[in-house]
Amino acid sequence: xxxxxxxxxxxxxxxxxxxxxxxxxxxxxxxxxxxxxxxxxxxxxxxxxxxxxxxxxxxxxxxxxxxxxxxxxxxxxxxxxxxxxxxxxxxxxxxxxxxxxxxxxxxxxxxxxxxxxxxxxxxxxxxxxxxxxxxxxxxxxxxxxxxxxxxxxxxxxxxxxxxxxxxxxxxxxxxxxxxxxxxxxxxxxxxxxxxxxxxxxxxxxxxxxxxxxxxxxxxxxxxxxxxxxxxxxxxxxxxxxxx
Numbered sequence: 001x002x003x004x005x006x007x008x009x010x011x012x013x014x015x016x017x018x019x020x021x022x023x024x025x026x027x028x029x030x031x032x033x034x035x036x037x038x039x040x041x042x043x044x045x046x047x048x049x050x051x052x053x054x055x056x057x058x059x060x061x062x063x064x065x066x067x068x069x070x071x072x073x074x075x076x077x078x079x080x081x082x083x084x085x086x087x088x089x090x091x092x093x094x095x096x097x098x099x100x101x102x103x104x105x106x107x108x109x110x111x112x113x114x115x116x117x118x119x120x121x122x123x124x125x126x127x128x129x130x131x132x133x134x135x136x137x138x139x140x141x142x143x144x145x146x147x148x149x150x151x152x153x154x155x156x157x158x159x160x161x162x163x164x165x166x167x168x169x170x171x172x173x174x175x176x177x178x179x180x181x182x183x184x185x186x187x188x189x190x191x192x193x194x195x196x197x198x199x200x201x202x203x204x205x206x207x208x209x210x211x212x213x214x215x216x217x218x219x220x221x222x223x224x225x226x227x228x229x230x231x232x233x234x235x236x237x238x239x240x241x242x243x
Contacts, residue, residue: 007074013085014078015158019142022078030071037064079138084154085147096134099127 006014006022014022040060045053080090103124110120150157 006078008070008077010077010080010090012081012155012160013147013152014081015085015147016082016143018158019078021081022074023143026071026075026078030068030075033064033068033071037061040064080143082142084152085158086141086143086145087148087152088153096131097139099130099134102130103127162190 005012006018028055038059045057048056077095079093083090083092084181094107106120106123106127110123147157
């Protein structure tokens with residue numbers, strides 16, 4: 001979304017950071033415009049007749065009035081787009097008009113019917129309370145709560161140029177592929193180390209096999225084993241007697 005669309009378009013969606021950035025900038029600019037209008041009216045009215053002062057103030061306000069309209073338009077547009085991001089209709093931005101209209105009607109009635117000041121001030125309590133409740137609701141809904149996940153009927157999420165893809169963005173220049181390959185190699189090396197440790201443990205646990213006697217080569221007789229020597233008995237040194 002371009003800068004002009006962000007400020008003046010009623011289509012699309014904006015997130016909370018964009019909403020706060022535009023809202024704060026618009027309010028600061030509005031205060032500057034109001035201060036310039038006040039200072040200009042004071043300077044235009046000094047040392048002049050009432051008619052000349054009124055003419056100077058009118059010309060001064062005529063220069064700043066379009067800027068004030070642009071500031072109000074931008075504030076309304078960003079609120080509409082923020083309602084869209086919440087999946088709600090942009091017509092909710094017109095809700096504060098109701099208590100304002102009610103207060104203006106009370107003022108007109110007070111002027112036409114000659115209300116006393118205390119009655120006029122008392123009639124302003126309900127519109128001001130309603131306006132305060134609406135302002136708190138706008139602050140929570142637009143400035144604190146997150147927008148809807150994925151596309152809605154008002155468009156794609158803020159910052160996405162095309163279709164919404166919930167997957168994580170890939171790193172540039174193939175860094176994601178290299179990271180995946182490095183992780184796969186690391187896991188493969190760890191598995192090989194685990195297998196080697198397991199085989200070594202099995203080899204340590206099993207008893208060693210007894211060595212088998214070497215067999216004689218073909219064509220050769222096995223070496224003769226020495227005959228056992230008879231243990232010396234009682235006939236040692238005697239000649240056997242014949243019967």
